[in-house]
Amino acid sequence: MRNCPGPEKCPYGGYIVYASEDPQYSDLMYECSIYREFRRVKENMERLIKVLPKGLWERRLDNFIAEDEVTERALDLSKKYVRHRAWKIGSNFILLGGYGTGKTHLAAGIAIEAVNMGDTVAFITAPSLKIGDFKTISEKIQECSGVDLLVIDDLSNETENKMTTDKIFELINHRYEQGAGTIITSNLNLADFDETVGARIFSRLGERTAIMRLEGVKSYREKKRERYVAWTRDEFQDTSSKLQEERRKEE
Numbered sequence: 001m002r003n004c005p006g007p008e009k010c011p012y013g014g015y016i017v018y019a020s021e022d023p024q025y026s027d028l029m030y031e032c033s034i035y036r037e038f039r040r041v042k043e044n045m046e047r048l049i050k051v052l053p054k055g056l057w058e059r060r061l062d063n064f065i066a067e068d069e070v071t072e073r074a075l076d077l078s079k080k081y082v083r084h085r086a087w088k089i090g091s092n093f094i095l096l097g098g099y100g101t102g103k104t105h106l107a108a109g110i111a112i113e114a115v116n117m118g119d120t121v122a123f124i125t126a127p128s129l130k131i132g133d134f135k136t137i138s139e140k141i142q143e144c145s146g147v148d149l150l151v152i153d154d155l156s157n158e159t160e161n162k163m164t165t166d167k168i169f170e171l172i173n174h175r176y177e178q179g180a181g182t183i184i185t186s187n188l189n190l191a192d193f194d195e196t197v198g199a200r201i202f203s204r205l206g207e208r209t210a211i212m213r214l215e216g217v218k219s220y221r222e223k224k225r226e227r228y229v230a231w232t233r234d235e236f237q238d239t240s241s242k243l244q245e246e247r248r249k250e251e
Contacts, residue, residue: 061109078106082113087149087181092209095185100219103185119148126155155186
């Protein structure tokens with residue numbers, strides 16, 4: 001172990017070799033715990049790359065910045081959803097709120113935790129399903145039907161293709177019947193969300209769903225801009241340390 005080059009360059013494929021001094025006996029090989037952890041992290045990262053868009057790889061729960069009671073509550077519920085692995089019992093989580101309020105960050109953070117737990121995850125952005133032919137969309141939705149956790153991001157009533165919308169709702173209903181957990185984020189308010197998904201599906205979802213409404217929350221971009229231009233109010237010194245901490249968390 002003293003001459004270990006590190007797991008990235010291990011010449012023994014992750015095993016510790018004890019050479020036998022007696023030619024009658026074979027060398028002993030033990031799996032290295034350091035390499036095992038390295039391989040676990042590497043495999044999780046490879047799975048994560050396949051699941052999430054590149055821009056969401058660093059959107060973890062531990063770097064989500066909650067700045068008011070509403071976002072603190074949303075973060076707390078997200079952590080509890082992970083802690084209890086609630087998707088495994090068919091529990092759903094819906095995040096409603098305006099653009100830039102952190103819904104996608106929280107959903108991605110939960111997805112990352114699920115991947116790290118070894119569960120299968122699919123992450124689809126509803127608007128992206130409007131693009132391409134119907135066969136491709138049907139195949140993509142079919143791939144998502146059997147995963148442990150499905151995230152449908154940015155579900156809204158702004159759709160160009162009713163058949164696509166129907167397919168999404170068919171998927172939601174299928175997962176309900178299979179007892180599989182789904183996370184949905186939407187910029188709609190509760191009444192509009194109910195109308196969009198339909199009373200029947202909304203009623204069924206409601207049986208197993210926690211709904212978090214991020215109402216009255218300023219967008220992330222708006223709050224970040226306020227801190228970056230705080231110098232215009234002679235407040236830069238009060239906010240610079242906070243900005244530096246944010247940068248460290250984002251790296």
